[in-house]
Amino acid sequence: MTEHDELLLSCDDYYFTAFGHQRDIPYTYDKDDWVIGLDEDKCEVNLDVSEAFRACFIAATRTGKTFIIRRVMDEAYHSGWTVAVLPDAKDEYKSSMGAVQKEFQKNLPLGEKPKGLKMRIFRPRFFRDIDDGQLPSKNEWAALELKDLTKTDLQTLINYTVLTPKQQLDFDDLWERMQETDTSTFEEIQTLCAECGYTKVWEKIRFINTCNLFDSRFRIDPVEVLKSKTVLVLNYEGFDKLDLKDNSLDQVFMSVWIRWIKDAKKNNEFSNLLIINDETARWVPRNGEPSCKKQILESIDVDAGFGVSWIFGFQRAESVPEGLVRQCKYKFIPYNADRNTLEGYLKGENIIQNMVVDQKQYREYITTLKAKKFRWMKLTKGDQDVEFLDPYSPVSAHMKTRRFF
Ligand SMILES: Nc1ncnc2c1ncn2[C@@H]1O[C@H](COP(=O)(O)OP(=O)(O)OP(=O)(O)O)[C@@H](O)[C@H]1O
Ligand SMILES: [Mg+2]
Numbered sequence: 001m002t003e004h005d006e007l008l009l010s011c012d013d014y015y016f017t018a019f020g021h022q023r024d025i026p027y028t029y030d031k032d033d034w035v036i037g038l039d040e041d042k043c044e045v046n047l048d049v050s051e052a053f054r055a056c057f058i059a060a061t062r063t064g065k066t067f068i069i070r071r072v073m074d075e076a077y078h079s080g081w082t083v084a085v086l087p088d089a090k091d092e093y094k095s096s097m098g099a100v101q102k103e104f105q106k107n108l109p110l111g112e113k114p115k116g117l118k119m120r121i122f123r124p125r126f127f128r129d130i131d132d133g134q135l136p137s138k139n140e141w142a143a144l145e146l147k148d149l150t151k152t153d154l155q156t157l158i159n160y161t162v163l164t165p166k167q168q169l170d171f172d173d174l175w176e177r178m179q180e181t182d183t184s185t186f187e188e189i190q191t192l193c194a195e196c197g198y199t200k201v202w203e204k205i206r207f208i209n210t211c212n213l214f215d216s217r218f219r220i221d222p223v224e225v226l227k228s229k230t231v232l233v234l235n236y237e238g239f240d241k242l243d244l245k246d247n248s249l250d251q252v253f254m255s256v257w258i259r260w261i262k263d264a265k266k267n268n269e270f271s272n273l274l275i276i277n278d279e280t281a282r283w284v285p286r287n288g289e290p291s292c293k294k295q296i297l298e299s300i301d302v303d304a305g306f307g308v309s310w311i312f313g314f315q316r317a318e319s320v321p322e323g324l325v326r327q328c329k330y331k332f333i334p335y336n337a338d339r340n341t342l343e344g345y346l347k348g349e350n351i352i353q354n355m356v357v358d359q360k361q362y363r364e365y366i367t368t369l370k371a372k373k374f375r376w377m378k379l380t381k382g383d384q385d386v387e388f389l390d391p392y393s394p395v396s397a398h399m400k401t402r403r404f405f
Helices: 003-010 013-018 065-078 093-097 102-107 125-129 151-157 165-181 186-196 199-208 222-227 249-266 291-306 322-327 339-346 353-357 359-368
Strands: 033-038 044-048 054-058 082-088 119-124 139-142 231-235 273-278 308-314 330-334 376-380 386-391
Touching: 033 065, 054 065, 054 322, 065 082, 065 093, 065 273, 065 308, 065 386, 082 222, 082 249, 093 119, 093 231, 119 125, 119 249, 125 139, 151 165, 151 249, 151 291, 165 186, 165 199, 186 199, 222 231, 222 249, 231 249, 249 273, 249 291, 291 308, 291 322
Parallel strands: 054 308, 054 330, 082 231, 082 273, 119 139, 119 231, 273 308
Antiparallel strands: 033 044, 033 386, 330 376, 376 386
């Protein structure tokens, strides 16, 4: 930016209008520093992303988590990051292919032009049986091949833990044989099981072949998608309707894709990677051990060094493991969260203790800020200060209302 540009930017809108000027300095995106909104004094609030980070948005339903996550996603995408939404639990992200709606444009930063982003949305093939077999608009089918699974994936799918010890040994032996013979089809597994008398194990494996998880015609390589500067989205809307939960198809599908994507990142196949995991309590619940939970927690622990960043969105801090919240460099909570909620968020942290200790004092403090819907508090690890944030709009379109609202 030249000195002249800076001078123009520092001028008040009044002078622009009075002298008939236009603000035409284009907004620039910075891959190390994303601008996400304004504080109560109208100063910009930024996210320092020069190093891989974890951030979470913790707030009740309809408070704007997805709205602000989209703003962050747009900054990431337009500043050259690689972005994956794993998963999109409500098929909401497809609206981001368009430019943000008129009513939100007043909340864009100066000089920023509304624009959509390049995105491909995949619907695992096991959803074929709902929505009358129709693919949702702007979605594409995706499937896996048998050879994409690790032993753990296959164990999860056949619900290995409920097998008898003998059946588990049979499975382990079968897996060894599959590796030795390079088995890649269900027919081959059936033959192996028949030869060895592994009837029960075959029954389980045969069942998963009926769930439309595998279909080589629809096998997608998510890494190739990401390499073409395209946001990758996995649409899981309506999974509960499928009645396939016991087989963890959703978990395994996501695990396979996360594994490939992370490996590609470790091999430096693309730029800084941001994985968005909205509705986190479902994939990484505090109680329960769905198979992708372990993988995501592991990634949070070890992948920062490889340039993998994570964003989480969930409603209550207690619904996800404490470790996940603790690992987040940035935490965002609604500015008017009540005392219990605040204490929950801030437990064990040395931030704004006084505000938490005395609810009355805290209330007095926040009422000095003009009550504003959709205002957030930004808490940064190791930083005593709290920033208040009125988010900028996403630059790509935002799904405004969903049914029943
Ligand atoms: N900063 C904002 N400015 C204006 N409108 C907003 C803002 N944030 C959210 N909204 C509006 O509030 C509604 C809810 O937002 P959003 O879907 O992002 O909430 P959410 O917390 O993700 O909800 P859920 O938990 O149901 O997923 C939307 O209609 C959205 O347009
Ligand atoms: Mg949401």
